[in-house]
Amino acid sequence: MHAVRKCLAKMTVQALTALVLGNVAMVAGAADASSYPNRPVHLVVPFPAGGGADTVGRFLGAKLAERLGQTVIIENKGGASGAIGAGYVANAKPDGLTLLLGTTPLIQAPVFFKDLPYDAFRDFEPVARIALSADVLIVPASSGIESLAQLVEAAKKNPGKYNYGTYGNATSAHMHGELLNYQKNIELLHIPYKGTAPLMQDFLGGQLTIGLPESVGVRAHLDNPKLKALAVSGEQRLATLPDTPTFTELGYTDFEPNGWYGIVAPAGTSPAIVNKLSTILADIMAQPDVQAQFIGMGLSPGYGNAKQLKDWMQRDSVIWARMAKLGNIKVQ
Incomplete structure (x- = not known):
């Protein structure tokens, strides 16, 4: 019995010590926050x-x-x-x-x-x-393509004709482009750029059939009559493109991030x-x-x-x- 009481007493001391140290840490953290940043x-x-x-x-x-x-x-x-x-x-x-x-x-x-x-x-x-x-999938307005479904249909009928420009290799846009290829079994050729600015320059210059710029970089061009936005990545539509559906709305998967x-x-x-x-x-x-x-x-x-x-x-x-x-x- 003596050994049991001694063991219980030791456990109680350890528990109290942990509680005190925990409280000290909480008080110290609160103090740090109150004076933060000094x-x-x-x-x-x-x-x-x-x-x-x-x-x-x-x-x-x-x-x-x-x-x-x-x-x-x-x-x-x-x-x-x-x-x-x-x-x-x-x-x-x-x-x-x-x-x-x-x-x-x-x-x-x-x-x-x-x-x-x-x-x-x-x-x-x-x-x-x-x-x-978000990434925004755009095509030239002169292409006559009005929807992502029409683009996919055109790409299937003309393998190798369509390319897509992104703001870099192994970026979100690159992954989105290849995901589109995979899910629709099409062959869009990836052309990586060093940023959105050179991508948009070539797109507006007629050297790309598809663009996948990021929403920040394409913001200044959204009113340009030379482009047509077909879809955006993410779970919700962009405030700057309220009439452009998300890939998810159009039935695609894994475009949510x-x-x-x-x-x-x-x-x-x-x-x-x-x-x-x-x-x-x-x-x-x-x-x-x-x-x-x-x-x-x-x-x-x-x-x-x-x-x-x-x-x-x-x-x-x-x-x-x-x-x-x-x-x-x-x-x-």
Whole structure:
């Protein structure tokens, strides 16, 4: 009996110790959040200055600075499809002072690269999803093609005649194009470009029969009478193209994932700090002027909290991997 009592007493002490330490950690986390940030915050954009991600990062950084009462410094660390910037943040101190503007390649890169400097799920704490992008399938208005069904029919009748331009090899658009080939058993020839700008230049110049630009890059051309939009990727229609159906509406599968922009922090960042940032971002994204700004960029405002972003990343990573395998897509 004495041994049993001694064992129970030991277990009680251990339980109390764990409870005290847990409470101390919670209090420390709350204290960190109340004083956060006490220094400038660095928002890493993993792409070069001047692109769509940079525009989103700088706009969002300015809004965050207003709410946080601290300077938000934008750091462009481009290269390797965003992997260099992501790796930098993955190895940063988890104090909430170094954040990453996460984008779709964060979860796509592991499909194509084995030796990444980060693990998309182990090395980051999702904070919030901000906005969604989509790929837009366009054809020349002069083609007379009015629907995706008509395009597929034309491609089947004329194998090898149709090509499609994308903003790069192994991108979302590339996977969407090959998925269309696979699901409809057609042969659209892929022509990759280094970004949407040169893609649109050749499309408008009559050198492409199909374009698959991203919604941000094609936004400025949507009123051009030379093009006709037939379908968009994602779960919902774009605000800038309300009359253009999604691939899903048209009966296609695995076109549901959107491109996305969000904020992630290094793994181990205090939950209290993550929650504070997520709450601030929710308020920012609820403002009509902010929503209008994102729509003007060709994006759909799409706030999601930390858990929603994590679930979204996990779901979409599986779909992107499946798409890459079906299309036999490899980095060239």
